[in-house]
Amino acid sequence: MQIAQKQLSGEESGYWFICHQGRLWLPEQGEVPCGQANALGLQGRTAQQIGEWQGQTAWLICAEMPTEMYSLKLLLSTVETGFFELAGRAVQLAEFYRSHHYCGYCGQLMKASKTEWCCLCDHCRQRYYPQIAPSIIVAIRHQNKILLANHSRHKQEHLYTVLAGFVEVGETIEQAVHREVFEETGIKIKHLRYVASQPWPFPNSMMLAYLADYADGTITVDRHELAEADWFHYDNLPKLPSYGTIARRLIEDTVVLCRQYDEAQDTQ
Helix, strand or coil, rough: CCCCEEEECCCCCCCCEECCCCEEEECCCCCCCCHHHHHCCCCEEEEEEEEEEECCCEEEEEEECCCCCCCCCCHCCCCCCHHHHHHHHHHHHHHHCCCCCEEECCCCCEECCCCCEECCCCCCEEEEEECCEEEEEEEEEEEEEEEEEEEHHHHCCEECCCCCECCCCCCCCHHHHHHHHHHHHEEEEEEEEEEEEECCCCCCEEEEEEEEEECCCCCCCCCCCCEEEEEEEEECEECCCCCCCCHHHHHHHHHHHHHHHHHHCCCC
């Protein structure tokens, strides 16, 4: 794939991810525009190929548009996973370029590489790549219940989800899971199992998802992080994250385990 930036002639076609300050241009009922550049008024803009979707080139344009731009989350439950990840790549690259106009070492202007996703400084020869922050997310089961928390940032929405947090310097992913759970709720966990990962470009995380079982302790909420946390029976769950998120997948997987626990109890 050629990733060098180019000025559009107008004849190019494909999907157009036009990003500014973490937001996307979605002019047609919340959809990413697709078609020829001149039909969308994009000729003369600077663009970069960032991938392909269903045989069509995916283009990134870092620009603000005159009409309203939207959060990437608008696409989360309306498009296929691969397309959402492609949109996430666009937003994250756009934010990377926006924050790397100047070299952090010598202060000179930088340019985008023609061969890879990075910014180059011709003055001191430094090379900068997009940073990805590893973070963990974990669903915890205790018999036929799941631990769910109303995070402080979701307090007004009354949205409950599983626990998550960033990996700190000098710790393993597994250590981060145990630490985050204990810091936020005061409980200890066991039987940690890796499930999957999900790029999460809000702004630049890679979510590593786990399932775990309750081991010990009483819930003691860290009020700086959580508004509330409690055990919920799978038949009486509160408002949950959208489908398409790794959090919702973990919750659904845990509900299956909770049901299996009850079925096993019934056969005893």
